[in-house]
Every structure is written in C-alpha cells, then in structure tokens.
Amino acid sequence: MEIWRRNLYILMVSQFLVMCAMSMIIPFLPLYLQEMGVTDPDQTQLWSGLIFGINFLSAFLMAPIWGNLADKMGRKIMILRSGYGMTIVIFLMGLAISPLQLLFLRLLNGTISGFIPASISLVATNTPKERAGYALGMLQSGTVAGNIIGPFIGGLMAEIVGFRTIFFLTSLTIGLATVVVNLTVKEEAKPDPEKKQKGFIADGSEILHQKALPILFLVGFMLQFAMVAPMPQMSLFVSDLGAPGGYIAFFAGLVSAVTGLANMLASPLLGRLGDKFGSEKVLFFSMLGASVFFIPHAAVSAVWQLLIFRFLLGLCVGGLLPSLNTLIRKNAPIGKESTAYGYSTSAVFLGNMLGPITGGVLSGIIGIRGLFLLTAFLLICGAFLLRRRLPDSPSQFQRQSHSQKVASK
Template identity: 30%
Template sequence: MNWKVCLAILTCNVVFMSSSYTMLVPFLPMYLTNELGVDAASVNIWSGIVFSSTFFVSAIMAPIWGKMADHRGKRLMAIRASFLLSISYFLGGIVTSPLQLTFMRMFQGFSSGLWPMELAIMTIYAPPKKLGICLGIMQGALTAGGIIGPLFGGVLAEFFGMRMSFFLAAAALFLNFVVLVFFIKEPPTDNAPAVKPVAAEEKGVSLWKIPIIRHMLICSALVQVVILLVQPIMTTYISHLAGQMDNLIFISGLVFSLGGFASAITAPLWGRFGQHHGFFKSMRYALILAGICSIIQSLPTELYTFAASQFAVGLFFSGIFPSINAILAEHTDAKTKGRVFGLLFSAQQVGAMTGPIIGGLIATFLGMKYVFFVAGFILLGISRTIRRKKRQSLEAA
C-alpha cells in the first residue's frame, strides 16, 4: 500500500476520532445534569467517576490489545476499536442514568486502542526518511480534531441536545470502521527500520525492561500528567483573569483553544525538524521551550498576555509526542510495534488519571498559578533526564 494514501486515510480517521471524543467529553457534566437528572450537589462526584472509569479500564486493556495486534494484525485491532467505539457512543446516546453512563464509559475504555494502532500502522508504512513528518501530521490531526470537537459539540448541544452529539460520534466512528475495512491493508512485518530495532523476543526480556522503551514510556506518562495538571483548572483561571468581561464562556473557550491551534500548525514542522536533526534533540528542545513557557504562564495578570503565553506553549508542546512516537518506532521492529504503542497508550492513561488529582491539590492548597509552575518544572526535569539517559539507553539497547 502506498504510504501517502495510507497517511491521507489515517489522518482523516484521526480527525474523526479526536473530534468525536472532544465534542462530548467537555460537556459530560452538562449531560449528567440536563439529561440524566443528577443534582448540582452530586454532579462533581459523578463527573469524576465517569471521567476516570474510561482511563482506568483503557490503561489495563491497552497492552493486551497491543499484544493481540502483533499476533492477530494491527489492522484487525484498529477495525475492532472503531466498531466497538461506535457502539459505545451509540449507547451513550440512549443511557438514562449516571450509572449507565459510567458503564458506557467503562465499555469505551475496553474498546479503546484506535490511536495507538493507527500510529503502529503508519510507522510501518512510512519510509524511514519520512517517519517524522508522517507522525507530525498525525499528531497535528489529533490536535485539530481536539479543536473542532468542542466547537462543533457546543453547537450541536445548543440546537439539538447532547444525545444527537453521541449519535453523530457513533456515525463518525462507524465511518472509520468502514474505511479501515475496505481501504487499509494489513502492514507488512518485514519492513527494515531506519535504526536497528530492539526486539524483546530476541533478548528474552519484556519490553518494559528495555531502557530506551522504558524511558520513553515514563516520559510520555509524565507529559500526560502535565497536560491533565493544567486542563481542569484552565477555564477557571481564564475566567479569573477575565473578570467581568462579556461573553465569558466564549472567551474562555477561545483562549483555551489557542494552544491547540498552535499545536496543530507546528506538529508537522517539529516532525520535519526531528527527521533532519534527530528525534532526541527535537524532544529536548520541545520540552525545554514548553517548560519555560509553562512557567511564564503563571506570571501574567491580564488575559491578553496569558492568551499569548497559551499560544506559545502550544507552539512547543506539539514537538514532544511526535518525537516520542518516532523514537519508539525507530527502535522497535514491525512485530513488536503493536505492544509498544499499546504500552505507550497505557502509560498516557495512567498519567491522565494522576494529573487531575495532583493539579487539584496544588490549586487548592497553593493557588492556581502554581499549577503552571509545577507543570513547567516537570517538563524541564524530563528534558534534563532525557539528555542524561540517552547515551545509556542506546548503549544498553
């Protein structure tokens, strides 16, 4: 299969997948109160249960689906994920109680794995010299879907109700299922990678015990912690800076999305930079610059300067995950990519569960601006660790 055709198809799939998810998730508290009858005193508790249930189940299942992908086929696992996710969204549109919604979200976590499988497929089809730009484009598509989703979901919820959003998301994921069945072929397992891969089966050890893979998984989890440290308090912090400004909800959403706009634009550029200068270097630069900008975010006392810093964070943050993905792809063969990207997704889910808890504690006891301080220092700490561990990992591999 031609890699350009594969990239075009998977990029569209990723946009559908990401936008379907994000046009629903921000509005789940509203769905609980308006459609499922949860009272104001209980909505925060139910929101936490509904959100975390998916992360918990998907963190358990991701490595299992990844292992099955290496044995049964990555395309088959992508087809499975698309079909089951479409069912989960449909069920979300017909639930009548918060407990049913929780079970639906648990089933959604069980069904997950589409993103890591599409990454695995693309890393096999992509020519070694085009790996960075391919992963950058897919990361940009993921971010673009994250921008489109809330905007589209808000309009749908306003005019048709949130149940229609669930049904539309189900249709989008079913379209992904059809496209994967008829237009994507199972990638070959004998493609020669750009760098000599680490094959766990040859060394007789688990993937976790291979230093370069372990370090990338830990880094990915920590970066996801940083994302979820900041996201839950972002709109509240923006509202605090905006004061009595008119159209506060619209302004908050716009400022929040600035980072996503910047990331969608620059993710392919970071991929190209990593391809030419090395993915370890692009990862370190992105971590350092994103860390500095995160710390700067705690300083503005006016909304406009905070908005500029939010845009700047997006410019540099978009270089982190494509670099991690490319490093893992370069140092694993086609027969282990399913497990590797399954573990990567699992690590990110663990970070997603941990981040909001830490962020909430920091915001409660120290103040919201210190969340940005902590996020920035974590990113800078990761960059320093990466620099020290790079040589050790490559030598051990």
Template identity: 25%
Template sequence: MAVSVISNRAALRSLFVIQLLSMGAMEMSAPFWPQHLRALGHLTSHELALASGIAYAGPMWMAMCLTPWWGRLGDRIGHKPMLLRALLALAVTQLWIASADDTVTILVARLVQGALAGFIAAAQAYGACLVPSDKRGSLMAKLQVATAVGAMTGPLAGGWIFDALGFRTLNVVAAAICLVCAIVASRVLPTALPLASNPSLGMSPQKPFTFGAVYGLVFAIVLVQTGKMMPQTFFGLFAEQVLHTPAWVTGLCYGAPALGLCIAAPFWAKRFENKPRAVILSQVQWICWACAAIVAVQATSRELSLFVLARVLWGVCMAALLPVFFGLLSREADTHQQGRVLGVGNSAAKAGALFGAIAGSLILAWIPIHYAFWPVVAIYAMAAMGLRAMRKRPGPIQQQRTTGLHKSKLSPIQPINQGKQ
C-alpha cells in the same frame, strides 16, 4: 515498487482523515458530560462530581490498562483488524450511551468504551508499518495533528448539536461518524503492508523487545502529558479570577495551544527527520526548558495578549514532545512489535493524563489560584533534567540498536567501540 509507495501514501492520507473524523466525533460530547449527568437524575453536587470524574477518567484508566494488550494482539493478527475493532467499539458504545436512561448504565458504557477502543495506538501501529523507521517521527506528528484538529472542531460541532438537538442526538451523530469511518477503513486501507517485509526500504530487522530500551521515553511521556493536562482542571477559574476574562475569551485561551500544535507539528517532524537520537534528545531537552519558561510567563502575565501568545507558543513547543517521543519509541521495535511498544507509549500518555488531572485537582484544592501554574513549570523542568540524564547516562536506550536505521552511520548516542563489534 512505485505502486506500493503510492498505495501507502494514499493509505496514510486516508488514515489521517479517519483519525481526524473519529477523534472529532469522540470530542463532540466532551464538554457536556456534567450537564447531561445532572439532567438524568437527582444527583447531589458530590455525586455529580464523582460521576463526572468517572465519565472523564474511567475510559482513560481502562485504556491505560488494556491498550498494550490490544497492541500485542495487533502484532499477531494485524493492525487493520485492531483499527476496525476500535472504530466499531466507539460506534456501538456511543449508541449505547445515546439509549441509556440512567447514570450507572452510561458510566458502564464509558468504561467499556475505554476498554475496547484504543484507536490512537492502533492507528499509530498501523501507520508505522507503512513507512520506513526514519519516517515514523513525521508520521506520529501528522497523526497528532489529526487528533488536535479533531479536538478543536469536535466540541464546536458538538456544542451546536447539543443546543439544537440534545445530548442523545449528539451521541447518535458521533456513532454514525465512527461507523462510516469503519466502513471506509475496511474498504480503503490495505491489509498487506509492503514495507513491513522489505528491509531495503529501511525497516529494522526483527529483534527482541525489552522494556529497558524504552523506559526513559515512557517516563518522559508521562511527565510531559502530566504537564499538559494539569492546567485543564483549574484553567477556567484562573482565567475568571486572575485574568478576568469573559467566557468566550476563556475558550479562546483554552484552545490556543492546539492551534500552536497544529501549526508547528509538521515543522518539528521535518526538523527531526533522519536525526540521531542523541541529537533529538538534546534538542527536545531544551524544548522542555522552553515549555517551563513559557508556562512561567502564563503564571506571571496579566496582559491578555501576552497570555494568549504564550499559550500558542506552548502549543508550538508541545508539538515537539509527544510525537517525537512516539517516533523514538517506534524506532525501538521492528515492524512486528509496533503494537506492543506503541501500546506501552499510549498507556504512558493515559497515565500522564490521569496524573495531570489528579495533580490539577490537588492544586485547585491546596494552592492559591494565582500560583496554580508554577507546579506545571516544575514538571517541565523535571522532564528536561530527566532527558539530560537519559542522554548522558549509558544504558539500554543508548546501546540497544544501530542496525535498524542506517547501518553505515554510527549514532553518537552509542559508545564508539560498539560500532566495531
């Protein structure tokens, strides 16, 4: 038994490093798509805007549509093959992009990349099969930290490579990193999942999955991801026109939430570990209200130090949202259905990102830049009220299961008489 636990811990550490490196590799090119597309051909400003939009939003759209399917396939054949498939797809499509000489080919490669990848969902499902159900929230937080660190370090490394060697070399380097990650994953990560077949270690018994059990969490994921993504569209203009900051300060402010997320994610994971869902939802509801208040500070503050502090605190609060929601989603299914339920959650996150980008564009077009953050405040208020309704209202998420976590404890989110049935 001790050997299995140690093996799983080593696998989780390896998974963390692989996710950090692969996501960092994919973020290396993120800031530079408009420049590269402009350099490829004679595009008008409208054509460049459209091509850039497809380059950014196209992969998210494809992943949103296909990630649940990949998750269900992983439930049938195993999640390690899905990890390897995603990493190899990233490597091949990055090489395709590096060799492409026209805009259309690059955009097609980006769409194929979104359709075939889905690494984050595969990593979550694989990791969920290595830990007991009450530890899955902590797992999601650690994987979120890996993604956040990759998102911070990737563009920095990408900027250096872009300036020194160009966009094509940047993509070749990213492909090489993903290929190395795939080779390491194939050799290091175990195929057998000891905890998946050991109910004594806290794994939930197999039970049918119903969307009704998770619809509230999916809706919450869409809202908080929308709120997170909305400012990205107008943030640069807000910093320039309202805060009057130089470019390097704008970059500092832009990355500040990721710093807060990395610092706070382990704290929130530990705080919510082994907590009943009613308690978690109650506390996350207040965290959403805190997000609304902190974004309101960003909307009204003209003092740079206070603005940066608010950005960091926003990241601290965001660290308690998506990882916690994914952890609760993972609890709603047994180890044989992790790919499906987490695929649905990741599709919701992609949908929220798309809605956020669209909403941010509409804000930029219709709302004066001084008031651009106020719709974000409204989104977080909606999320808080939705969580309150989900917690108070009897429904599938309140009644679905108690046997999968701790059979000796009755979750306060259930009706009392259900424990006597």
C-alpha cells in the same frame, strides 16, 4: 501515490473524525446527567468525574493487551475492532437512562478503545524510517484538530438536536471513518504468521528490558501529567484575570483552542526536523521550550498575555508526542512495535488520570501560578533525564553525510 502516504492521509482524516466525534460529548456531559434526573449539583459533579475518568482507567489497563495482539494479528484489524466496537457502544450511550448505565458504557468504551494508538502503530511500522517523524506529526495534527473542533460542534449541536442525538451522530461518524479505513488502508508490514509467538508477559518483559523504552514511557507520563495538571483550574484562572466582557467560558475555551492550534501547525514541521536532525534533539528542545513558556504563565496579569504564552507553548508541544512516538518505533524490538506503543499509551493515560487530580490538590496549596512553575520544573527534569539516559541516534542528515564519505573513499 505511495501506499504509506495514502495510509497516512486517510488515517489522519479518520483520526480527525474520530477525535472530533469523541470530544463532542464533553461540553454537555453534566447537562446530560441532569436530563437523566441527577439534579443535585454535588452528585452531578461526582458522576461527571467518574463517568469521564472511568474511560481512561479501562483504556490504561487494556492498551498493552491490544498492542500485543496487534503485533500478533495485525494493526489494521485492531483499528477496525476499536472503530466498530466504539460505534456500537456510543450508540448505546444515547439510549442510556441512568448514570450507572452511562458509567458502565464508558468503562466498556475504554476497554475496547484503541483507534488512535493502533493508527499510530500502523503508520509507524508501514512508513519509511526516514519519514516517520513527518508522518507521526501529521497524525498528531489530525488528532489535535479533532480535539479543538469537536467540543465546539458538540456545544452548538446540543442546542439544535439535543443530547441523545449527538451520541447517535457520533456513532455514525466513527462507523463511517472505520468503513473508510477498512476499504482503503493497506497494511504492508504485517506480522509473520509462521513466527513463534511468545506470551503477553514474556513480550512485556522484553519491552521493559530494553534500555531506552522505560525512559521513553516515563517521559511520556511526565509530559501528559505536566500538560493536563493545570487544565481543570484554567477557567478559574481566566475568571481571576478578568475575562473581557465577562465571557469566562468563551475565553477559557479560547485558551485551550490557541494551544491546540499552535500544536496542530507545528507538529508536521517539528516531525520533519526530527527526521533530519534526530527526534531526540527535537524532543529535548521542545520540552525545554515548553518549560520556558510555562514560567511566564505564573506572572501574567491579563487574558491576552495568557493567550500569547499558550500559543507559544503550543508550538513547542507540537514536537513532543510525535518525537516520542518516533523514538519508540526506533527503539522497539522488531515485531513488537505495537506492544511498545501499548505501554506508551498506558503511560499517557496514567498521566491523563493523575494530572488533573494532583493539579487540583496542589492548586489548593500553592495556587495555579505555583502549579505553572511546578509544571515547568517537571518538564525541565524530564528533558534532562531524556538527555542523560537516551543517547542520540544518527539522524537522516548524519546518515547521508556518512554514506557520502564512505562513497568518496
């Protein structure tokens, strides 16, 4: 098997395991706080929000730094640094006895995180350019599958083994995945140790002065902001629609799961289309498709209608981040790909942080149906911003046609 394919499949499975392990703790976090003695409902909600969000804040701040170090030291070592670091920190979360300790450990976990961005960077830089879209689409499938299955497994295991044991099992899973990467993944495109290195600020300035990259970072922020803004209100929306049998929690989870399933199925296919016809086109039409399917969300009157449109939305969402990551690889300066992915990751994390907060505020003013329409508008704006400011680059199909014409002459 070609080395890039072996790396891809190993990292795809590893990302699935890591995301599955990381998302297992989401369903029972408030209950874990209650076990620590936080019994007041308002205090439980406050601590849950702080503990959940602090991880994204520290990851948002550190992502460009780790990306810059990856360009200097190698991408694989950044995967190992993150994997082994999270193994230790998550194990310690299982020993925490107070919300303050858990808050500090989540802050530390975000600081040392970076397994997913480093994996994306390694695959992007060690895969032939004409197969980058397919490879990044496959990685996206592994990540989404882990996000879908993790909460289900976590909720099930919490009933069987208890909350603290799940942290220990999560630590073990991430540790094993990191060991597998250490033993089997080979990084061929390594940084040149003799190349004179610039400082972090100089590298960042070079990245931000590239014509296309700031546009892509902005689009990444808009994508994530738009996608997560309605999510905290989704269970209330399912309740208002009238969940069959009164199973609100089940159908709220199912609404997220069908979107993730469609995303997982569509990502490799849309990645291949990006390799053939250009990732710019796939990203543009995926954003338009997502905006179109968000509009009927505002008019649904039953849960089954919502499930249909969430699935169709997921088919379009599958083309967003893989295409964006492919374009970042194409437009990043040679040797600065990981730094570019670091800034892109920060933009996505910023969307993760601000989206739910803003969505919660706006839903109180315009309602969740109005929020769906606003989300559609944001995606349309992002699509045409991309179309206007980022010219198409030749696709594999176009390059092959051009080569054939040159050869015939």
